[in-house]
Amino acid sequence: MKLYIFIFSLLLSVSALGDTSLDRIEAAAEQYAQGVLEVPEGARLLVSASELDRRRHFDSCDTPLQAQAPSTREGARYMTVKISCDTPKPWLVYVPVQIAVEYPVMVAKMTLGPDTLLDESMVALRYVNNSSLRGNYFSSPDELNGARLKRRASAGQVITRRNVCLVCKGNPVTIEANNDHLSIRTSGTAMGSGSQGDPIRVQNNRSKRMVDAYVIGIGQVRVKM
Incomplete structure (x- = not known):
């Protein structure tokens, strides 16, 4: 009986050696996701395949693993990648992949x-x-x-x-006004606070006039001509 159990275990071990490793399948899913997902410039993409059931076995694949997935909407946190092998004993498995953009x-x-x-x-x-x-x-x-x-x-x-x-109420500012033919710079005082692109009222220090402007940088505003 002990000899039978030993031989059976040995056969299982030899069979497992011929399997396609689960790590290879998971890596193929991650590589596919990294290749098809678009990331905005400056951002970085992180993908992580869900760990497959370690009890599963897939026949040895002597050809490159095939990967396929439906198009994924922008901002999706998951995609499912189909990994398959086109050998005389074909098989396939669906691998969930977690997506993160940083x-x-x-x-x-x-x-x-x-x-x-x-x-x-x-x-x-x-x-x-x-x-x-x-x-x-x-x-x-x-x-x-x-x-x-x-x-x-x-x-x-x-x-x-x-x-x-970027411009705070009461702070001195540089007022810019320009068009295709003329560029003017003068000093002023902010009558309100704002960040990039915010509309703001400023006072021209020379004329004492109040003008509408928008914030373009730290201590800088621009008026339309």
């Missing part, structure tokens, strides 16, 4: 209080999963150097455009 964003290195004037030592670049990003964010420390926090930011918190003012 974006480079600026976060606070430490807890920062409202009205803090930011510099590069206070922020750091981190990759953050798109599913947890809310609002417009910054991807370079240069965009925040000299900006002022409007509300408290905890350590590790993503700094969004709502958190800061």
